[in-house]
Amino acid sequence: MDRIRIRGGRRLEGRIAIGGAKNAALPLMATGLLTHEAVVLTNAPALSDIATMGGLLAQHGLRVEHDTASRRISLDGAATDFEAPYDLVRKMRASVLVLGPLLARYGQARVSLPGGCAIGTRPVDLHLKGLEQMGAVIELDAGYINARVPDGGRLKGARILFTQVAAGATENLLMAATLAEGTTELVNAAREPEISDLAHCLLSMGARIEGIGTDRLVIEGVDSLHGTAHPILPDRIEAGTFACAGAITGGELLLEGMRLDLFGACTRSLREAGVELLEEADGVRARRLNGLHGVDVMTEPFPGFATDMQAQFMALMAVAEGASMITETIFENRFMHVPELTRMGARINAHGSSAIVRGVGKLSGAPVMATDLRASVSLIIAGLAAEGETVVNRVYHLDRGYERVEQKLAAAGADIERIAG
Ligand SMILES: CC(=O)N[C@H]1[C@@H](OP(=O)(O)OP(=O)(O)OC[C@H]2O[C@@H](n3ccc(=O)[nH]c3=O)[C@H](O)[C@@H]2O)O[C@H](CO)[C@@H](O)[C@@H]1O
Numbered sequence: 001m002d003r004i005r006i007r008g009g010r011r012l013e014g015r016i017a018i019g020g021a022k023n024a025a026l027p028l029m030a031t032g033l034l035t036h037e038a039v040v041l042t043n044a045p046a047l048s049d050i051a052t053m054g055g056l057l058a059q060h061g062l063r064v065e066h067d068t069a070s071r072r073i074s075l076d077g078a079a080t081d082f083e084a085p086y087d088l089v090r091k092m093r094a095s096v097l098v099l100g101p102l103l104a105r106y107g108q109a110r111v112s113l114p115g116g117c118a119i120g121t122r123p124v125d126l127h128l129k130g131l132e133q134m135g136a137v138i139e140l141d142a143g144y145i146n147a148r149v150p151d152g153g154r155l156k157g158a159r160i161l162f163t164q165v166a167a168g169a170t171e172n173l174l175m176a177a178t179l180a181e182g183t184t185e186l187v188n189a190a191r192e193p194e195i196s197d198l199a200h201c202l203l204s205m206g207a208r209i210e211g212i213g214t215d216r217l218v219i220e221g222v223d224s225l226h227g228t229a230h231p232i233l234p235d236r237i238e239a240g241t242f243a244c245a246g247a248i249t250g251g252e253l254l255l256e257g258m259r260l261d262l263f264g265a266c267t268r269s270l271r272e273a274g275v276e277l278l279e280e281a282d283g284v285r286a287r288r289l290n291g292l293h294g295v296d297v298m299t300e301p302f303p304g305f306a307t308d309m310q311a312q313f314m315a316l317m318a319v320a321e322g323a324s325m326i327t328e329t330i331f332e333n334r335f336m337h338v339p340e341l342t343r344m345g346a347r348i349n350a351h352g353s354s355a356i357v358r359g360v361g362k363l364s365g366a367p368v369m370a371t372d373l374r375a376s377v378s379l380i381i382a383g384l385a386a387e388g389e390t391v392v393n394r395v396y397h398l399d400r401g402y403e404r405v406e407q408k409l410a411a412a413g414a415d416i417e418r419i420a421g
């Protein structure tokens with residue numbers, strides 16, 4: 001298994017190209033199931049999650065081509081197999097996003113239940129309840145979701161009120177509603193930029209959607225959708241990660257292709273911490289001003305502070321002046337990086353959903369273990385500032401969501417390398 005070795009203490013400077021967002025690309029790829037015409041996605045990142053989704057869609061019967069050189073994914077043809085098997089779904093929970101499109105277009109789907117993951121139990125009850133409200137008959141059997149639309153009919157529009165703001169459930173039901181009979185209203189819908197990106201792609205395929213960017217989406221079902229070409233929006237989490245990486249080294253990076261509005265509340269938290277963020281013609285400039293200051297943050301659905309930035313921000317706070325209280329409200333087990341950061345000299349007390357971080361003058365390099373995607377990268381960020389050598393083990397999580405992270409950081413001046421193994 002590969003490892004990443006970092007020798008800390010180098011200031012980062014330069015330009016880093018931000019790729020297309022993983023969390024936008026995955027639902028966008030599932031739209032390939034909504035039409036037999038070609039869906040072409042540009043600005044596609046080369047990530048293992050994208051390959052997993054491509055493999056799943058190919059298994060359903062689509063022709064999937066991902067040209068990593070031109071960053072283009074093309075999806076074409078009709079599904080002939082309606083099962084998403086355990087082996088693929090357990091690798092990547094977002095596989096459940098094929099459920100809504102398969103049901104809406106083909107009236108049937110058999111999708112493995114995703115199960116929990118390192119950061120939490122992550123149930124899919126809201127996806128299932130919503131589809132049932134739209135007329136689907138759903139049974140759970142031997143770890144699988146067996147779903148069908150009765151009598152070979154179509155899903156029916158419904159008013160769906162989410163009891164919790166949930167990105168994936170909003171995406172699944174949004175896709176399903178585009179081909180349903182009648183009007184669907186999604187109330188208390190998630191407002192992540194990736195959902196708006198999906199909605200805009202669906203519009204370009206002939207869907208009828210109102211309220212994009214708000215928490216109330218109204219979808220008028222249509223009989224069929226057509227192909228499209230759609231550019232994937234920039235990855236705000238990758239950009240935020242590099243902003244933290246640059247800042248912890250006292251550096252300055254131009255996050256090429258990024259837009260400031262995509263950061264939501266992260267902008268304010270980073271600025272309060274002492275990181276200047278400036279929108280420029282070709283991206284966002286992130287520059288550490290003087291010292292870093294402790295800032296309290298609480299994760300929330302967009303536009304709140306993103307849970308996917310919590311671990312990286314905690315690494316930054318580990319060397320800030322003063323204390324910071326970090327509260328995780330989205331996932332019940334997303335502090336797995338705390339004991340690893342502590343091994344590097346960070347002073348963090350986690351209790352329940354909150355962690356108090358008391359900034360220290362310096363971190364020291366250590367061998368550490370990556371437990372999930374964002375925890376992995378938080379350890380790299382800490383390693384960039386630490387004295388001595390840090391080796392992050394089990395980095396396969398990292399490749400799910402970061403493309404060539406070590407090369408991008410090395411090009412900006414970091415002493416970092418991947419050790420194949
Ligand atoms: C591929 C993708 O886009 N992943 C993102 C997506 O995950 P994902 O779509 O899985 O996360 P959700 O927004 O759905 O989850 C939010 C909360 O709702 C709960 N919940 C969700 C669905 C459900 O049916 N029942 C339920 O209880 C979850 O356990 C969690 O506590 O949004 C998360 C929250 O911004 C991000 O951290 C993930 O990076």
Ligand SMILES: C=C(OP(=O)(O)O)C(=O)O
Nearest residue numbers: 023093094308373374401
């Ligand atoms: C939690 C994440 O992803 P996923 O929902 O794919 O597990 C993430 O991107 O940080």
